[in-house]
Amino acid sequence: MKIKIELFGDARDFSDQDYLEITLPELSSIKEVRENLIDFIKNKYPDNKNYLEIVRCSAFANEHNEIVQEHYHLSTHSKLSIIPPVGGG
Secondary structure, three states: OEEEEEEOHHHHHHOOOOEEEEEOOOOOEHHHHHHHHHHHHHHHOOOOHHHHHHHHHOEEEOOOOOEEOOOOEOOOOOEEEEEOOOOOO
């Protein structure tokens, strides 16, 4: 199944668009999305440890803007957002 991930904050640097599309097996979970994104970052930006940390620390939200946990299962054509931690000053 194809999943669209909207990119926010520092995660916008992952692509020249404001989203990524990934293909995963049916009923994949957020855990598998995170693992897929980590593999993507390792392949596209092998020397950028900051991008890996963004993926590891970020929250994910579903199409209803609800934060979802690692065990949340996706359905076909799901849309997600990756929400990196925000630092203020």
